[in-house]
Amino acid sequence: MIRVLLAEDMHMIRSALVALLRLESDIEVVVEVVRGDEIVPAALRTRPDVAVLDIDLPALDGITAASELRERLPGCRVLILTALGRPGEVRRALAGGIEAFLVKDAPGDRLADAIRRTAQGLRVLDPELVTAAMEYGASPLTAREREVLAEAARGAPAEEIAARLHLSAGTVRNYLTGAVGKTGARNKVDAIRIAQDAGWI
Template sequence: MIRILLAEDMHMIRAALTALLRLEPDLEVTAEVTRGDEIVPTALRILPDVAVVDIDLPVLDGITAAAELRERLPSCRILILTALGRPGQMRRALAAGIEAFLVKDAPAERLADAVRRTAAGLRVLDAELVSAAMEYGESPLTPREATVLREAARGASAEDIAARLHLSSGTVRNYLTAAITKTGARNKIDAIRVAEDAGWL
C-alpha cells in the first residue's frame, strides 16, 4: 500500500483528488493538509511514501515546502500538481530535487500512475511542460529584477518597492526597464504577463 500525504488548499479539488486516489486498491490517502507550512510537520508524523503537493499553497508555496520536505524526510517522494503549467516552475521543482510534476487537468488514471511511478523512484514529467521549458529556457532576469517585477505584479508602486527593498525609486525604475527589455515586453504589465507565463516569477 502506497501511503499518500495530500496538500491542496481548495476543498472541492482536495476532496475530488482524495476520492480518485482512494478508488485505487494500492493507494491510501493517510493525511490531508491545506497550507504549505503544514506539510513537513505532518509528513514527519505520518511518514508517507508520496506527498502530492499543489504548487500554489497559502503561507508557504508548494515548491518551497517540498524542497524542505525533501531535506527533512528523503524517503518521501514528491509529486507536484499545478493548475498552471508554467515551465519555470517545473525547472524550479527539478532544481529542488523533486521527482514528479503533473498538471491538474491530466486524466485521472495518469494521476494514479504518476503516484505509483513517483513511489517507485521514477521521474514523472508532463511532456508538454518539458517542451515548453525547453522553449522558454532559463529566466533572463537577475534575482533583483525578478523581485522588483514580482512586487510590481502585486500592485506596488516604484516608490513602495524602493522603500521595501531599501533602494532609490530611480534604481527600481531601472530594474523595471531592464525586466521589460529582457522579456521583450511592451511595458511593465506585459513584462509581468510574459514572466508569469514562463514561470520566472
C-alpha cells in the first residue's frame, strides 16, 4: 500500500482527488492538508511514502515545502501538481530535486500512475514542460527584484512595498525599472505578466 499525503487548498479539488485515489486498491491517502506550512508536521506524524503537493499553497508554496520535506523526511518522495506548468516553476522543481511534476489537467488515471512511479523512485515529468523550462531559461531577476515585483503584482504601490521591505520608495522604483528592462517588458504591468508566465514570481 502506497501511503499518500495530499496538500491542496481548494476543497472541491482536494475532495475530487481523494475520491479518485480511493478507487485505487494500492493507494491510501493518510492525511490531507490545506497549507504549505502544514506539510512537514503532517508528514512527520503520518510517514507517507509520497507527498502530492499543489504548487500554489497558502503560507508556503509546494516547491519550498518539498525542499523542507526532503530534509526532514528523506524517504518521502514528492509529486508536484500545478494548474499552469510555468517554465520557471518547472526549473525550480528540477533544481530542487523534485521527482515528479504533473499538470492538473492530465487525465485522471495519470495521477495514480504518477504516484506509483514516484513511489518507485522514478521521475515523472511531462516532456513538453521540461522542454519549455529549458528553452525559457533561468530568471534574469535578482532575488530583490523578484520580491519587489511580486509585491507589485499584488497591487501594492511603491510606498507600501518600500515600507514592507524596509527600502526607500526610490529604491523600489529602481528595482521595478530593472525588472522591466531585464524581462524585456514595455512597463511594470507587462513585466509582472512575463514574470508570472515564466514562473519567476
